[in-house]
Amino acid sequence: MTLSTALPPAAADLLSTITATRPAPDEITARRTSATALAAALAANSAAWADLVEYRPDRRWSSVLDHATAAAALDPALHADLVGAQVELFSWLPGQATALHDHGGAAGAFAVVHGALTELTVTETAAGGVHDEEVLLTAGRVRPFAPHHVHQVTNVGVLPAVSVHVHTPRPTVVHTYRIAACGLLRTGTEQLG
């Protein structure tokens, strides 16, 4: 007996909907690979967009890079990967950080272009707790991530940092979290334009 046939009809419908909308493993791999290639290529040609970066002492700055500018910075062989993706530029003054957040089910990658960033990744364990891992990402590092990746990125250095982030597909919502005794607790939802 499968799980869905053991469930009441309404629950079975929900399960089939979830199963139908969950990306297949090779689709996730393809999206991560595509985003990684784009992030690496955009970081390698940062001169094409560096003039657009701003620094804000009062809050972390980020801005979506328009499709035409991103395409102009890329080899045409990567233009197909850009379809459906969103490119976003970030600057980080010392001490600036994101909240602990996900990407609304989008896969992606980010590349550190200048400075260094610390990424705290948090995953829930089967036992109901959390596992966290922190890595230092210096300029030149590219960090791919799968859907449902939950992380917090911080500039713990003394120099400003710049990074370029690629999400695929374009996220429409992100959630913020905090670490609780029972795992990750959602603290907020932001609808993106």
Ligand SMILES: [Fe+2]
């Ligand atoms: Fe993120």
